[in-house]
Amino acid sequence: MNNILITGAASGIGAATARLFHGRGWQVGLLDINHSALAELAAELGGVWHAELDVADPAAARLALADFCAMHGGQLRLLFNSAGLLRCGYFEQIEAAEHARIIQVNLLGLLNMTHAAFAYLKVTPGAQVINMGSASGVYGVPHMASYSASKFAVRGLTEALELEWARHGIRVGDLMPPFVATPMLASQHFEAPVLRRLGVKLEARDIAAAVWQQAQVPTLHRPVSLRFKLMYWAGQLAPAWLNRLVMRRLSRD
Known part of the structure; x- marks a missing residue:
């Protein structure tokens, strides 16, 4: 039986993924800091396992993974790191503490969950980690500086672990939507x-739907949408100065 543990599951992408995988027969675990919304979704899905969690708390992340995986023979087929924060605005007008919180959730939270999941992933055939990346992790995006920085870091971590964990048979990839x-x-x-x-x-x-595709056919980076796929692959071939010029024009006030 396949199982998936989803962070940031109470709404948005996490909730949509939970509904899709549950509807296709997977055992679903839900994690989010928003307890009331999480409980509502868990009830909607027939009382699936769920727990309130701040992914930036490493001890709590370890406990949540141990609890969920204990129900599945100590195995974890798929960890989907979906939790994230975004704050748009001029960098200097956003409080430093808010920038720090974005990094704590988007990067350190993802790192906490992935580190704690390793023991369960390595004993599970076909185990995977899917990280919520972003087009903002390919091009530095003005007015989203700390968010973009966090997604660049997620991209680097994904690339490193895909190579490092190959010896354990664990696939690691990310999604890159605009x-x-x-x-x-x-x-x-x-x-x-x-x-x-x-x-x-x-x-x-x-x-x-892209998470589902990644679960069936893993790849390192999965750009989402035809438009961004074209931008992504063109960006791999274009010189850095051209990519910067494009982003400068897109970001003019």
């Missing part, structure tokens, strides 16, 4: 120029 219509994006009070120019073309269910 902007997605989620509560996280809708809650922003500042509209970054790049967001206004590119628009929001994806919904949470589109990313959930």
Whole structure:
């Protein structure tokens, strides 16, 4: 029986992924800091396992993984690191503590969960980690500086672990979507120029479908949407100065 543990599961991409995998017969575990929304989703899915968790707390992450995996013979087929924070605005106008919290959740939280999951992943055939990356981890995005920095780091960690954990048979990959219509994006009070120019073309269910594809056919980086796939692969071939020029024009006020 396949099982998946999802962080940031109470809404948006995490919730859409939980619904998709549960509907296709997987055993689903839900983690989020928002207890009430998490409990509602767990009830909707028939009382699936769930726990309130701040992924930035390493001890709590270890306990949550131990609890969930104990129900599945100590195995974990798939960890989906979906929890994340975003704050759009001018870098200097955002409090340093808020920048730090973005890094704590988007990077250190992901690191905490992945480190704690290793013992269960390594004894599970076909084990995978799927990290929630971003197009912002390919190009540094103005007005999203700390978010972009966190996603660059997620990309680097993903690339390193995909190589390092090959000896254990664990696949590690990330998803790279552009902007997605989620509560996280809708809650922003500042509209970054790049967001206004590119628009929001994806919904949470589109990313959930990409998680499903990644679970079936793992790859290191999975750009999401035809438009960004073209931008991503063009960016791999183009000189760095050209990529910077494109981003500068997209980000003009």
